[in-house]
Amino acid sequence: MQQVLDPKSIPAGCPMHNAGQNFHPFEHEGMYDFFAEIRADVPVFYSPEIDYWVVTRREDVIAVLRDHDRFSATVATQPVVPWPPEMLQSMIDRGFTNESVQVACDPPRHDRIRTHVQGFLNPKKLLSYDGAVRELVKGYVAQMKGKDEIDLVDALTYELPAKTAFLLLGVTDIDPRRIKQWTELRVKLMHGHPTREEQFAAADDLLDFWNFSCDLVEQRKKVPGDDYPSWLLASRGGDDTRLTENEIKSLVFASLLAAHETTSNASANLLLELLRRPEDWKALVDDPKLIPNAVEEGLRYVSSVVAWRRLAKEDVEIGGVTLPAGSKIILSLASAGRDEATFENGETFDIRRKNARSHVAFGNGLHFCMGAPIARMQMRMMVEELTAAFPNMQLIEDDPVEIVGVLTFRGPTRLPVRLNP
Amino acid sequence: MESQNIKFQFVSADGEARDVEGQIGETVMEVAYATGIKGIAAECGGSMSCGTCHVFLDKASFERIEAPSESELDMLDIVSSDRRPTSRLSCQIKLTPEFVDAEVHIPESQY
Numbered sequence: 001m002q003q004v005l006d007p008k009s010i011p012a013g014c015p016m017h018n019a020g021q022n023f024h025p026f027e028h029e030g031m032y033d034f035f036a037e038i039r040a041d042v043p044v045f046y047s048p049e050i051d052y053w054v055v056t057r058r059e060d061v062i063a064v065l066r067d068h069d070r071f072s073a074t075v076a077t078q079p080v081v082p083w084p085p086e087m088l089q090s091m092i093d094r095g096f097t098n099e100s101v102q103v104a105c106d107p108p109r110h111d112r113i114r115t116h117v118q119g120f121l122n123p124k125k126l127l128s129y130d131g132a133v134r135e136l137v138k139g140y141v142a143q144m145k146g147k148d149e150i151d152l153v154d155a156l157t158y159e160l161p162a163k164t165a166f167l168l169l170g171v172t173d174i175d176p177r178r179i180k181q182w183t184e185l186r187v188k189l190m191h192g193h194p195t196r197e198e199q200f201a202a203a204d205d206l207l208d209f210w211n212f213s214c215d216l217v218e219q220r221k222k223v224p225g226d227d228y229p230s231w232l233l234a235s236r237g238g239d240d241t242r243l244t245e246n247e248i249k250s251l252v253f254a255s256l257l258a259a260h261e262t263t264s265n266a267s268a269n270l271l272l273e274l275l276r277r278p279e280d281w282k283a284l285v286d287d288p289k290l291i292p293n294a295v296e297e298g299l300r301y302v303s304s305v306v307a308w309r310r311l312a313k314e315d316v317e318i319g320g321v322t323l324p325a326g327s328k329i330i331l332s333l334a335s336a337g338r339d340e341a342t343f344e345n346g347e348t349f350d351i352r353r354k355n356a357r358s359h360v361a362f363g364n365g366l367h368f369c370m371g372a373p374i375a376r377m378q379m380r381m382m383v384e385e386l387t388a389a390f391p392n393m394q395l396i397e398d399d400p401v402e403i404v405g406v407l408t409f410r411g412p413t414r415l416p417v418r419l420n421p
Numbered sequence: 422m423e424s425q426n427i428k429f430q431f432v433s434a435d436g437e438a439r440d441v442e443g444q445i446g447e448t449v450m451e452v453a454y455a456t457g458i459k460g461i462a463a464e465c466g467g468s469m470s471c472g473t474c475h476v477f478l479d480k481a482s483f484e485r486i487e488a489p490s491e492s493e494l495d496m497l498d499i500v501s502s503d504r505r506p507t508s509r510l511s512c513q514i515k516l517t518p519e520f521v522d523a524e525v526h527i528p529e530s531q532y
Contacts, residue, residue: 066454066466114468122492123472123499296532357532358462365466372471373499 005321007046016321019045023054025330026193028405031306035335036347043319050080050407052309052328053318058336058360060319064310064329066365068106071310073367075328076104077190078309080407084196087203096210101250103258103367110366116243117251117370120168120231126374129167133374136163137381141389144419149396152415156382157267161260164378168259169252170227171216180264182209183257191406213253217245228255262304263375265411266361267382270298272412273349274383275395280351285391288384294351295379299337300359301349306334306410308363330407336360394418427516429482429523431458438524443516449525450474450512460527467512469493473531474511475500482523483507486514502528 010017019042022034038045039056047054055061064071077100101113140156162176185202186209188194194202217229224230229252236243274280274294284290312327323329337359338346350356362369369375386393395401399416426442431453433439443452453461453474462473469492478486483506489497493513497504511525 118468118470118492122470122495124495127499362464364464366468368465368468368471370470 005323007048010046015041016045019054020047023047023049025050025052025054025307025407026405028306028403028410031334032302032338032347035332036338039335039339044321044323047330050330052330053323054307054330054332055318056332056335056339057319058339058342058358061331061333061336061360062364064318064331065308065360065363065367068110068366070313070316071329072106072313073104073110073310074100074106075309075311076367078104079190081193081199083189083199087200091203091207094207095214096207097246097249098210098253099246099250101247101254102370103254107366113243113247113251116232116235119235120228121370123373126168126371127377129164129374130377132167133164133377134381136160136167137378137385141385145389147419149416149418152271152386152417153264153268153412154414156386157264157271157415160382161263161267161375161378164263164374165256165259168228168374169216169255170220170225170230174212179256179260182206182212183261185209186257187261187406187409191408193406209256210249210253213256214249217249217252228252259371261409262369263371263378265304265409266299266375267379268412268415269302269304269410270295270379270383271386272395272401272415273298273301274351275393275415275417277349278394280349281387281393282391283351284383285387288387290351291380291383291387292376293353293356294383295376296356296359297349297351297353298379299361300343300353300356301337302410303333303337303359303361304411305361305363305408306405307332307408309408333360333363334410390419392421394421425518427518427520429516429520429525432524432526433460434527434529445516445518447516448512449476449514449516449520450510452516453511458527460531461511462531463512465512469496469510469512472496472500472510475502475504475528475531476509476511477505477526477528478507478509478514479524479526480507482520483509485519486517486523489513500528501530501532 019038025047035056043057043060044053044055140160144150144155159176162179182205185205189202220229220233232248284294307330310329312323312325314325316323340346342358362372396416396418402413403410404413425445428442431439441452441456450463450467464473465471489509493510496510497508
């Protein structure tokens with residue numbers, strides 16, 4: 001076994017050291033070029049800016065994701081900038097009892113909760129929303145008709161996934177934009193680098209978001225429906241050893257973020273890449289059968305989840321480097337998606353790529369995204385309805401598209417297009 | 422109890438057979454992953470939420486081993502390659518002595 005590596009001992013000038021110096025984890029501009037340059041030589045490097053080890057190759061990313069015995073998921077949604085203790089205490093005093101569930105917990109807790117979650121969030125049940133989601137997409141697209149220019153994020157990709165999440169949760173009484181704003185705040189608190197002032201300023205809103213989730217569960221206790229919280233309550237059967245009410249509230253709180261944030265970004269990422277290549281847009285207009293694979297290629301080429309976190313529970317070897325127990329690890333899903341070892345000409349966007357679906361945008365292993373079937377469905381239907389309604393749609397090239405980022409997520413904030421040029 | 426290796430066979434979509442072995446209690450999917458068998462994606466690592474470790478068993482082995490659970494049958498409804506009477510999710514088949522000499526056929530596609 002190699003000697004455990006101390007980040008301070010990596011000599012200046014070696015590729016691993018340089019990678020750590022040149023990596024800017026919160027900046028998405030240039031991130032893909034950075035990884036393309038280093039991936040062949042540097043399978044793993046230390047980022048002093050965030051005190052994380054960064055894993056660059058698909059094979060290593062998958063090996064870590066599948067090894068839940070040695071790599072813990074408990075850091076997955078931990079604030080990158082820790083919350084001030086007095087802020088956390090004040091939140092707890094006011095009833096913020098959110099606890100780590102699924103995405104950020106390990107077996108056996110993970111597996112116990114999962115047996116309940118899976119009864120509702122399984123592919124068959126999710127695919128049964130096919131007709132309802134199609135109606136939602138058609139509704140948004142219908143509202144665009146008659147306009148010349150539009151921002152696709154504002155008009156479609158921002159709200160639609162939240163409305164789909166509402167279908168699963170049985171939510172009818174809140175503006176999706178309120179949920180989106182709460183979500184953005186929460187994402188920044190977990191995965192961004194907020195200032196202390198920003199953290200305190202966000203606390204009240206975060207508490208409102210938590211209370212909304214709790215109220216939802218309380219309502220379902222009184223009047224159950226055919227929805228996710230009602231399912232969890234029934235599956236719990238009043239037995240805390242199976243599932244507690246607070247765990248259900250935490251699961252609902254989690255899904256009010258996870259069920260739409262990543263799909264909003266993934267759809268906008270996909271539409272941006274398609275519209276940057278008018279020949280691809282036309283190919284999908286002419287042959288909609290190509291759309292499912294184009295969706296996979298979008299997920300591969302620009303994943304909305306660019307990085308995901310793990311914690312080494314013991315000394316581990318990754319890419320020939322031994323990292324000490326307690327090392328915090330970032331798996332670059334962005335880099336893995338373009339790894340030439342799996343994807344020939346990985347830097348090329350190719351809607352006909354045969355192995356596009358070998359991407360890791362939804363993770364791999366025990367924590368594989370349970371919403372993947374409905375995320376894919378929404379992305380496919382958005383492209384289907386848009387190509388059918390606006391076969392000549394064009395990106396407004398002179399209008400800059402901003403890519404905003406936190407450590408983990410990526411997506412354009414605007415996508416201005418001409419609908420009928 | 423003495424650990425016992427179970428020998429069985431994977432057969433690829435184009436007919437190429439490969440003998441493998443695994444320990445009692447391991448799943449067929451885990452053996453595929455450990456031995457580098459291609460064509461079983463098993464994206465969700467055995468937690469029954471992806472349907473990408475679909476296989477067909479030979480009839481005799483299918484009948485010899487424990488029947489699939491209701492949730493596995495539900496997942497088999499949504500697999501990519503056409504479902505057959507002996508379809509299983511390889512992540513749900515735990516190796517037992519009854520599985521010796523089973524033929525595990527891998528479908529054309531998991532997506």
